[in-house]
Amino acid sequence: xxxxxxATTPAGASEMTEGADGIRRRDxxxxxxxxxxxxxxxSLLFPLVSQMSPSADVLAQGSTEVDVSAIEAGQAxxxxxxxxxxxxxxxxxxxxxxxxxxxxxxxxxPQTLAERTKEGHGDMLITMGVCTHLGCVPLGAGEGExxxxxxxxFCPCHGSHYDTAARIRKGPAPLNLVVPEYEFTSDTVVxxx
Amino acid sequence: xxxxxxxxxxxxxxxxxxxxxxLPLPRLVYNAVGAxxxxxxxxxxxxxxxxxxxxxxxxxxxxxxxxxMHYAANSxxxxxxxxxxxxxxxxxxxxxxxxxxGASFFFIVIYLHIxxxxxxxxxxxxxxxxxxxxxxxxxxxxxxxFMGYVLPWGQMSFWGAQVITGLFSAIPIVGEPxxxxxxxxxxxxxxxxxxxxxxxxxxPFVIAGVVILHIWALHIPGSSNPTGVEVKQESDTVPFxxxxxxxxxxxxxxxxxxxxxxxxxxxxxxxHPDNYIEANPLSTPALIVPEWYFYPFYAIxxxxxxxxxxxxxxxxxxxxxxxxxxxMFGSILVWFILPWLDKSPVRSGHYRPLxxxxxxxxxxxxxxxxxxLGGAHAEEPYIMFSQIFTAYYFLHFLVILPIVSQIEVPKxxxxxxxxxxxxxxxxxx
Numbered sequence: 001x002x003x004x005x006x007a008t009t010p011a012g013a014s015e016m017t018e019g020a021d022g023i024r025r026r027d028x029x030x031x032x033x034x035x036x037x038x039x040x041x042x043s044l045l046f047p048l049v050s051q052m053s054p055s056a057d058v059l060a061q062g063s064t065e066v067d068v069s070a071i072e073a074g075q076a077x078x079x080x081x082x083x084x085x086x087x088x089x090x091x092x093x094x095x096x097x098x099x100x101x102x103x104x105x106x107x108x109x110p111q112t113l114a115e116r117t118k119e120g121h122g123d124m125l126i127t128m129g130v131c132t133h134l135g136c137v138p139l140g141a142g143e144g145e146x147x148x149x150x151x152x153x154f155c156p157c158h159g160s161h162y163d164t165a166a167r168i169r170k171g172p173a174p175l176n177l178v179v180p181e182y183e184f185t186s187d188t189v190v191x192x193x
Numbered sequence: 194x195x196x197x198x199x200x201x202x203x204x205x206x207x208x209x210x211x212x213x214x215x216l217p218l219p220r221l222v223y224n225a226v227g228a229x230x231x232x233x234x235x236x237x238x239x240x241x242x243x244x245x246x247x248x249x250x251x252x253x254x255x256x257x258x259x260x261x262m263h264y265a266a267n268s269x270x271x272x273x274x275x276x277x278x279x280x281x282x283x284x285x286x287x288x289x290x291x292x293x294x295g296a297s298f299f300f301i302v303i304y305l306h307i308x309x310x311x312x313x314x315x316x317x318x319x320x321x322x323x324x325x326x327x328x329x330x331x332x333x334x335x336x337x338x339f340m341g342y343v344l345p346w347g348q349m350s351f352w353g354a355q356v357i358t359g360l361f362s363a364i365p366i367v368g369e370p371x372x373x374x375x376x377x378x379x380x381x382x383x384x385x386x387x388x389x390x391x392x393x394x395x396x397p398f399v400i401a402g403v404v405i406l407h408i409w410a411l412h413i414p415g416s417s418n419p420t421g422v423e424v425k426q427e428s429d430t431v432p433f434x435x436x437x438x439x440x441x442x443x444x445x446x447x448x449x450x451x452x453x454x455x456x457x458x459x460x461x462x463x464x465h466p467d468n469y470i471e472a473n474p475l476s477t478p479a480l481i482v483p484e485w486y487f488y489p490f491y492a493i494x495x496x497x498x499x500x501x502x503x504x505x506x507x508x509x510x511x512x513x514x515x516x517x518x519x520x521m522f523g524s525i526l527v528w529f530i531l532p533w534l535d536k537s538p539v540r541s542g543h544y545r546p547l548x549x550x551x552x553x554x555x556x557x558x559x560x561x562x563x564x565x566l567g568g569a570h571a572e573e574p575y576i577m578f579s580q581i582f583t584a585y586y587f588l589h590f591l592v593i594l595p596i597v598s599q600i601e602v603p604k605x606x607x608x609x610x611x612x613x614x615x616x617x618x619x620x621x622x
Contacts, residue, residue: 037442047284051259055281 063193065185068124076141078129081180081192085129087141087153087166088190095164096123098151102163109176113165116179126182126190127166131155133173138162153177195224196231196415198427225408231430232437233418235614239313240416240437241444242306247404248445249299254397256292257341260285264344266390268383271346272471290460296338297463298452300486303331307528308560312552313421314540319414321532326407328528330400335487335525337396340389342484343381347468352481354381354389360494363515380474420613421540422606428618429610480570488567489560493586494521495571496579520583527590534590537598539606547601551593559585 064081066088071077076089091099099113117125129137133155139145140153140162148154149170150163160171167176182192202223204210213220223229263282265274278285307327310316316324339357343350358381362372377384415424424430431437455462463485467478483491497517500509511519527534542549562582569575612618 033442037446047287048255048259050283051285051288052262053283055263055277055283055285057277057281 063191066126066190066192067188068190069188073123078141081128085137085141086180086192087125087127087129087177089125089127089141089166091123091125091164095151099163099165099167102167108168108174111165111167111176116165116167116176118182118184121184124190125164125166126192127177127179129153130178131157131160131173132168132175132177133158133160133171138177195229195412196424196427196430198430199224199231200228200432202227202229225412226438227434228432230412230415230433231424231427232416232433233424233429233610234431234436235418235420235610236416236437236440237419238440238444239305239309239419241441242302242309244441245302245445245448246299246306249295249302250397250400250404252295253292253299254401256288256295257394257397259288260292261394264390266344266387268346268386268472271344271386275345286460287456290456293464294452294455294460296341296484297455297486298448299334300338302448303334304486307331308557311556312542312549313417313419314535314537314542315417316528316532317535317540318532320411320417322410323407324532325529326403326410328525330403330407331528332525333396333400333403337393337400338484338486340393340396342468343386343389344393345468346386346472348470348472348476348478349465349468349481351381351472351474352477353483354385356481357483358385360518360521363512363518365515381472417540418610419541419543420607420610421544422608422610422613425609426611482568485564485568488565489563490521490524490567492563492567492579493524493583494518495567496520496576496583498576498580520587524583524586527587531590531594535594535598537601537603539603544604544606545597545601546604547597548594551589551597555585555593556589559589 061082064079064086066077066079066086068088068090071088071090073090074092074095076087079086079088096113104110104112113125114122116127117123129141131138134157136155136157138153138155138160140147146154146156148161150161152164152166152169153162154160155162155171155173158172160173161169162173162177163169165176168174180192182190185191202213202217202220204213204219209219212218220229260278263274263278263285265271275289278289280286282288310324310327339353343354354376358372358375361375362368364371373379375385376382377388415430418424465482470478482488494517497513497520500513501511501516502509537545537548539545542552559582562578563586566575566579566582607613607618609618
């Protein structure tokens with residue numbers, strides 16, 4: 001074995017012997033080869049991780065159009081946006097008043113009703129139907145469902161109560177029901193997303 | 194088992210000492226592919242391909258598991274989900290091309306690995322079990338690759354499934370019920386696609402298990418080497434790490450250049466355009482061929498065009514269809530008895546002048562020709578050439594090898610590996 005252990009092999013002397021500074025030429029080869037292999041191997045992780053992110057067809061489902069003309073005051077509909085329930089509600093005058101009467105400094109997630117609706121369409125409350133606690137669908141959009149102590153939505157999973165502006169008032173949820181990005185493309189049609 | 198002079202694993206840190214007592218996994222790796230495995234010092238680059246085959250098995254498993262996250266094995270949507278992978282899934286095109294070309298590269302390195310074994314007689318005692326397990330791995334690979342090719346549910350997938358399961362229908366009496374059972378129907382359909390997907394996912398892990406047995410069996414006698422002379426003393430070996438980890442690493446780098454070249458610049462060069470047409474049970478493509486790595490065996494299958502009859506009576510002993518199937522399976526099964534067909538005590542082709550001539554001028558041109566003929570149209574003169582080369586193929590293994598090993602006068606062998614390398618050695622003390 002002795003004649004194979006590099007450091008004493010005459011033919012390999014220039015690569016294998018230590019210089020005055022204790023560095024061998026082969027050290028550089030080791031560092032270069034292993035770094036190239038390491039960076040190459042690590043960069044392969046990127047596509048392997050990225051492939052689990054939403055694919056192009058999932059991202060393309062990003063917008064939904066909703067015709068709100070048939071929704072009467074006091075009524076709500078459930079529809080789908082990005083494979084999740086979307087609540088579209090036309091508020092009654094009393095519900096608007098009730099929402100505006102609240103002192104927002106007392107709220108867990110302070111927002112006014114005006115901040116949660118579009119100008120000129122202050123009675124159209126469009127929110128995700130996904131409780132901000134752990135993702136259940138709150139009750140209250142359907143006819144005769146429990147709308148909770150504050151007259152908005154009530155999540156039966158863990159008892160979160162939302163008010164008429166779908167703001168969290170009681171229970172474990174941390175935030176108001178999310179208002180997605182949307183715009184009125186005409187007086188009666190909303191494009192969500 | 195290993196040689197007496199093999200280095201022993203010595204855990205350095207408190208943690209590795211603790212681990213070594215509880216679960217000596219680092220010790221296992223050290224003895225298998227580390228400094229604890231003494232390997233003949235004279236291995237050439239033909240000894241790279243075992244490690245490379247293991248690498249491509251891992252490529253196939255990793256990319257395959259990922260593709261299975263996006264693929265649906267349902268004949269209604271399977272073709273569409275493959276296009277979904279190509280167009281929608283992030284880097285899906287790259288993963289699928291890596292998987293498709295990875296299969297080809299797996300077979301390239303496996304063929305080189307097998308032919309290394311033919312030339313250096315790696316199958317001879319005491320390494321018969323390694324060879325037998327290797328043939329099992331090759332058969333499992335063929336089954337896995339075939340079923341994988343069905344999954345995209347294109348025209349070649351469908352008709353490949355039809356033709357290959359049709360092979361079983363050649364078996365007398367039970368053949369046709371067997372084909373129906375294999376397919377779960379009268380033609381390839383959803384049932385066949387689902388079971389092929391299930392097995393295509395399972396078999397690579399079975400292969401990985403047999404690979405472990407293959408390596409286990411290898412570590413008992415240790416690696417063979419280009420002289421075919423067994424290791425005698427410590428000066429005949431070097432530790433696997435760093436000597437062969439470095440050599441295999443270099444070979445890996447070279448083959449990865451070609452692999453990435455194929456994946457990124459010629460991803461469909463080894464495929465068939467017909468497989469981008471969705472499966473259609475009413476229309477067969479003009480040229481039905483398997484993937485390139487099955488060509489030699491496909492050529493053998495198609496070489497049998499006439500029934501085997503008793504002369505002058507017209508009584509059919511074996512119909513042509515069955516003959517072709519028997520020959521095709523036989524062409525691989527003959528490898529199982531190879532250790533007992535080649536009786537020469539000398540292993541390496543370098544010291545066997547007659548064997549070497551038949552290897553380079555017989556077996557290699559025959560395999561090359563069968564590779565070409567398997568992809569050609571089933572018409573003359575290709576059929577005649579297929580018949581000639583099929584005949585030579587079986588003659589080579591069943592007649593020439595046994596006779597050559599009896600009559601050949603081998604060249605004198607070096608005393609040891611050390612002598613072969615350095616030109617001088619003294620007998621071991």
